[in-house]
Amino acid sequence: MATITASVPRATPGAPRNRALRKLAVLAVLAAVLGPLAGAHWAGSTWPHALTVDLTEPLTGASTWIIDNRDSHPLFLYFFGYISNAVVICVRAVYLFLLAAGWAGVTALAAAVAWRVAGVRLALGTAAAFLACGLLGMWVPTMQTLALMVIAVLASVAVGTLLGLAAGLSDRMDRALRPVLDTMQVLPAFAYLLPVVLVFGIGVPAAVLATVVYAAPPMARLTALGLRGADAEVLEAVESLGATARQRLLTARVPLARKELLLGLNQTIMMALSMAVIASVIGAGGLGDRVYQALASVDVGAALAAGIPIVLLAVVLDRVTGAAGERIGDGPRTSAVWWLHGALAAAVVAVAVAVRLAARPDWPTGWTVNIAEPVDRAVDWMTAHLYSGVPYIGGTADWAGHFTTWILDPVRAGLQWLPWWSVLLIVAALAWLIGTWRTALTAAGAMAAVGALGVWKPALDTLSQVLAAVAVTLIAGFATGIAAARSDRFERLLRPVLDVFQTMPQFVYLIPVVALFGVGRAPAVAAAIVYALPAVVRITAQGLRQVDPAALESARSLGATRGQQLRQIQLPLARPALLLAVNQGLVLVLAVVVIGGLVGGGALGYQVVFGLAQGDLATGLVAGVAIVCLGLMLDRVTQPTARGAQKGA
Numbered sequence: 001m002a003t004i005t006a007s008v009p010r011a012t013p014g015a016p017r018n019r020a021l022r023k024l025a026v027l028a029v030l031a032a033v034l035g036p037l038a039g040a041h042w043a044g045s046t047w048p049h050a051l052t053v054d055l056t057e058p059l060t061g062a063s064t065w066i067i068d069n070r071d072s073h074p075l076f077l078y079f080f081g082y083i084s085n086a087v088v089i090c091v092r093a094v095y096l097f098l099l100a101a102g103w104a105g106v107t108a109l110a111a112a113v114a115w116r117v118a119g120v121r122l123a124l125g126t127a128a129a130f131l132a133c134g135l136l137g138m139w140v141p142t143m144q145t146l147a148l149m150v151i152a153v154l155a156s157v158a159v160g161t162l163l164g165l166a167a168g169l170s171d172r173m174d175r176a177l178r179p180v181l182d183t184m185q186v187l188p189a190f191a192y193l194l195p196v197v198l199v200f201g202i203g204v205p206a207a208v209l210a211t212v213v214y215a216a217p218p219m220a221r222l223t224a225l226g227l228r229g230a231d232a233e234v235l236e237a238v239e240s241l242g243a244t245a246r247q248r249l250l251t252a253r254v255p256l257a258r259k260e261l262l263l264g265l266n267q268t269i270m271m272a273l274s275m276a277v278i279a280s281v282i283g284a285g286g287l288g289d290r291v292y293q294a295l296a297s298v299d300v301g302a303a304l305a306a307g308i309p310i311v312l313l314a315v316v317l318d319r320v321t322g323a324a325g326e327r328i329g330d331g332p333r334t335s336a337v338w339w340l341h342g343a344l345a346a347a348v349v350a351v352a353v354a355v356r357l358a359a360r361p362d363w364p365t366g367w368t369v370n371i372a373e374p375v376d377r378a379v380d381w382m383t384a385h386l387y388s389g390v391p392y393i394g395g396t397a398d399w400a401g402h403f404t405t406w407i408l409d410p411v412r413a414g415l416q417w418l419p420w421w422s423v424l425l426i427v428a429a430l431a432w433l434i435g436t437w438r439t440a441l442t443a444a445g446a447m448a449a450v451g452a453l454g455v456w457k458p459a460l461d462t463l464s465q466v467l468a469a470v471a472v473t474l475i476a477g478f479a480t481g482i483a484a485a486r487s488d489r490f491e492r493l494l495r496p497v498l499d500v501f502q503t504m505p506q507f508v509y510l511i512p513v514v515a516l517f518g519v520g521r522a523p524a525v526a527a528a529i530v531y532a533l534p535a536v537v538r539i540t541a542q543g544l545r546q547v548d549p550a551a552l553e554s555a556r557s558l559g560a561t562r563g564q565q566l567r568q569i570q571l572p573l574a575r576p577a578l579l580l581a582v583n584q585g586l587v588l589v590l591a592v593v594v595i596g597g598l599v600g601g602g603a604l605g606y607q608v609v610f611g612l613a614q615g616d617l618a619t620g621l622v623a624g625v626a627i628v629c630l631g632l633m634l635d636r637v638t639q640p641t642a643r644g645a646q647k648g649a
Contacts, residue, residue, distance in 0.1 A: 047420045047451035054454070059618040066198045076199070084205040087151065091204050095147035103134055103363045106143070110316065118323035126320065129312040136371065138287060139363035142309045145286035148204060148279070149272055149313070152211040156268050160216040164223020164264070168257075169249070174224060181217040182587065182632055194612050194620055197282050207284035214591075215272040218535075218584070222264030225580060226257025229546075263542055266318050267535065270499070273314045274531075281612075300379045300512060301372025315499050379512060386516060400522035403468075408521050412464035416457060423460075424448060430637040443636035446629040455626045461603035462593055463630060465521055469528040469589045470634075474582060477533050481540025481581070482566065491541060498534040514599050524596025524605070531595075532588035536581045543577020544570050582638050590631045604630075 070076050098106055107130040115123035133142040163181070167174040193210055200206040234252055254261070280288030287306045294302035388395035415423070424444045431443035450459045484491040510527050517523040547570045555565050571578070597605025604623045611620015 047456035052454040056618040063617040087205040090151045098143045133309040134363040137368040138309045141287045156215040160219025163220035167224035168227025202283040207279035211275045215268045218267035219264040222260045226260025301375035396516040400517040415460040446633040449629045458603040469525045473532045473585045477536030481537045484541040485544035519600035524601030528589045528592040531592045535584045539581040543574035547573045
């Protein structure tokens with residue numbers, strides 16, 4: 001049988017190998033020359049103290065200046081103050097509207113919107129989700145969270161779309177925005193909570209801004225990916241008809257990128273709601289505050305009761321926005337459609353008015369179900385029976401110990417044993433092999449910045465955890481994504497599971513993880529895997545499903561098996577999406593490094609948490625910047641540049 005290959009340009013077969021050998025030879029010469037010099041001047045494997053920069057004094061001075069001038073300086077009074085007031089007004093307006101509508105009005109409105117865009121089944125599911133929030137005794141916190149998330153998601157989508165348009169239409173802007181998006185997404189939330197609180201104070205504005213910084217990058221990345229992946233033949237046909245650049249964007253690029261835009265919206269909603277707990281640390285209130293209070297007393301049942309409504313909100317918003325996006329471009333609305341809109345609006349108003357007249361706008365206190373006690377009993381049983389002593393397979397504590405002893409400890413010991421200059425050379429070699437010398441300099445410079453900040457040893461500890469978590473995430477994510485792309489039924493079954501894992505606040509599932517695995521680096525890695533896996537699965541499945549059907553049909557006509565179609569057609573053509581999945585896996589794992597610091601992960605994550613808890617801007621921000629540098633380095637050694645990809649093709 002003839003070999004089936006994707007239609008991609010190829011250079012001379014030996015050229016990429018020869019080019020890689022030449023690069024390695026150059027790096028070997030540099031290592032032979034610079035290694036002895038570095039060893040002679042700065043002996044030892046750790047980063048030399050003479051090459052570090054102490055940022056404690058300037059950062060402490062900046063923190064003091066902000067505190068002293070926050071109530072008097074024009075920058076705060078007439079710029080940040082207006083932003084803060086606008087956010088407060090918007091969130092309060094949404095919240096008051098939800099309270100005025102009452103529980104019945106909000107439920108009817110949500111069900112009516114779902115019915116309009118997706119049918120009766122989704123309408124019933126939406127109504128059930130909102131009623132479940134009330135039955136759990138979380139109606140008012142749910143409305144508080146919903147009001148804040150509506151404004152945060154709208155702002156995140158607006159910012160992400162604008163950045164994505166800029167990156168998707170301009171190579172220069174793409175290169176300029178890439179490190180900015182990396183920084184926005186990789187910098188741990190706890191690290192920038194402190195400067196945000198310094199500027200805006202504790203409350204809703206700081207929570208919304210932190211959520212926007214965290215949730216906007218996926219929208220920007222996927223918007224740029226969709227615009228750049230638009231069919232070249234369609235764009236050429238539109239251009240041949242004399243369309244302007246704006247017309248090409250609105251009539252061709254954006255419609256062709258609709259699926260990527262919807263995936264970006266989905267990811268933005270998921271990540272914004274996942275910030276609900278972290279935002280509660282700085283006064284966001286709502287469901288996140290209930291989860292945070294439950295965690296303070298290690299009450300899994302109470303934390304789950306507040307976490308479930310967050311998941312329900314995410315699922316409802318995901319389904320409704322996805323269905324609405326699928327209906328874009330369905331054609332002009334008829335008079336019957338407008339009559340249906342009017343009837344739905346009248347029904348919603350009638351329900352809200354009826355409940356208001358009955359003096360029952362708030363959820364009845366007698367209509368609640370307590371799930372905390374049975375959940376706590378289940379957790380106690382799991383801890384007693386699965387933690388250790390399970391015949392033949394041991395227990396979860398044994399698994400965590402083996403993972404730490406056999407994987408985490410050797411990786412950390414190996415990284416910390418290497419001389420610091422050899423680590424820089426290895427990073428430069430990996431980046432140069434898949435990119436250009438600029439990529440190598442950027443990667444090596446980012447790693448050198450970690451050392452210059454004085455956190456070399458904890459950074460290598462963090463890097464060992466990240467490498468282990470990313471390896472497991474990519475193996476499981478690619479396998480699951482491939483299965484989801486090849487089976488519609490499996491994809492439908494998997495979708496709500498991914499929503500739960502991606503949306504449930506990290507703190508909620510962290511408690512059973514700690515109960516099962518104990519405290520240490522292993523549960524920190526487990527938390528990172530659970531959090532990063534859904535994005536890898538989604539993007540992998542989406543990329544494989546977007547492969548040109550004509551190429552698959554051609555392969556089938558030549559007798560290719562399903563395995564050959566996957567290896568030789570789908571995976572090569574889905575390479576941009578797979579690389580994006582790798583990128584998202586890396587940045588999401590790094591985003592949970594701080595959470596790992598709370599459960600014994602130590603290293604940079606612990607320093608970030610310590611800085612926020614003590615109000616120490618220098619310690620927390622330096623550790624956060626070091627995590628960003630690690631993310632930038634990992635991004636450059638795993639993401640080929642366009643020029644490097646062309647040379648290696």
